[in-house]
Amino acid sequence: MARTTQNASKSVGLSDYRQRSNLSREQILALINGVTDDEDMELDEQEDKPESEQESNVTxxxxxxxxxxxxxxxxxxxxxxxxxxxxxxxxxxxxxxxxxxxxxxxxxxxxxxxxxxxxxxxxxxxxxxxxxxxxxxxxxxxxxxxxxxxxxxSTAPVVILSFRLKSLGNRGSVPLMLRTHLESYFWCTDNLHYHDIVFDFHTVKDAAIHARRMKSLVPNVRLVTFIYTHSNVHTGDLYHAHDATSPIDEWFNIVLTDEFKVLCDKVSQHWMFILACGAIVNNNTARMHLKRQLLEYKVPFAFGFSAAMFNAHLSSDFIIHFATRVIIQLAVPLRHTMARMLNMSFSLRLHSGVIVFRYHNSMENTPSITVENYVWHHPNLAPGGMRIPSQCPDCMRLGTLKPIKSVERDTMQYFAGFKCKRCKWMKRKWVSYDPRDGNLVDKVNGKWFLDIIDPDDGEVASSIDADAPEDDGIKAEELYYARA
Ligand SMILES: [Zn+2]
Ligand SMILES: [Zn+2]
Ligand SMILES: [Zn+2]
The missing domain is CATH 3.30.40.10 (Zinc/RING finger domain, C3HC4 (zinc finger))
Known part of the structure; x- marks a missing residue:
């Protein structure tokens, strides 16, 4: 008999679609402002305190x-x-x-x-x-x-805000790990603050209590925000309760709240990690809505993960390198810094690509969000940036999919992918380099490529080696937040 074990899932993906519940922003606002004549609806601040500590404000x-x-x-x-x-x-x-x-x-x-x-x-x-x-x-x-x-x-003040769906648990979570890691630098200062903001909204009252609590958050610091919840694997809609989703704009409104929007406007630096399943960044409609919200909340850098069933703890090595390289050493997470952090993230690269949403605000142009898509290519494990599945989806044999690396004779376009050696089923993708040249993509470490997404259709417009030199051939230096 096969041995099986039952274990709590740490993945943030739920495949079964569940009914949306109805939490209207108007009802929540009415409750916060006390514009309701329903006695039962009065807010009790003592109720449903998160089990974790809420630390004092930075002074x-x-x-x-x-x-x-x-x-x-x-x-x-x-x-x-x-x-x-x-x-x-x-x-x-x-x-x-x-x-x-x-x-x-x-x-x-x-x-x-x-x-x-x-x-x-x-x-x-x-x-x-x-x-x-x-x-x-x-x-x-x-x-x-x-x-x-x-x-x-740098041990300048940092606030970690973890917007966490209650059923995901805090023990062993990535936000808590980030805090523990940073603690090794911040332990003798009062500059590191961690807020575990738990949500699980079943009633309008739950959301209203949450919104009122959000008012006490701290400005004038560096901010790390985690969106740590399930997302629907098809639509990308986010869960606001363990059994109910909202569309992205509503979710931002109800969970992140207007108070958070005010905070975003005041902080000196802000990095947001979206620990949810890939649909929120892969689904064109979801990505469009997410971009609109990130624009509205003015989030300078937001990181999403493209794995369809994203397992948040597999991003932990990337978050650790991010903490050291960006939060402590003050490198700006642009292309070269991203490439160097990703190259050290051994569990992430086998699991997920990374999508970076960057907020641009200049005097001349209206604010905008650009999208960078980091994809790991490996000649045998991930040809063309696609992980080879264990099983052929056509003939269902195990271990028959083998990498293909080739060039189309007429167009001279390169492609890579995999093909079943038994039933000939195959999947391939155009690539920007000659995949037959073993020197281009390292057999041991592979290589991260940056896909530039066409803003109009969401398709890949071009693909470059993420740590390639600039056009002038000079190896670009990484950029730092503070300058002498
Ligand atoms: Zn020294
Ligand atoms: Zn097959
Ligand atoms: Zn100096």
Missing amino acids: DHDQSSIYCYRCHNGGSLVTCCRCTRDVCAQCLGRLDFSAIQDVWSFICPVCHGEDKQLKDEPYYAFYLGRSIPAVQEPCPVVGTNIGPRKAFC
């Missing part, structure tokens, strides 16, 4: 880091007079800090390297004015720089 907006940007260690630190980087005594050859005089300016190795006058001169660390060494001997810079050369080590 201290300290922007300075408490770790050395080079070695990510604490101890005696000196702050650069030109940027926010701190450097520890160890990295400066066990410098005696008691000898530092008030009139000296400390210039960190990064700012020294960016100063036209200083960069080719020996490094003295302390200067009088802009460039006169304040000390006799050059300063040793020792030990290894654990981040890229220009990276920061």
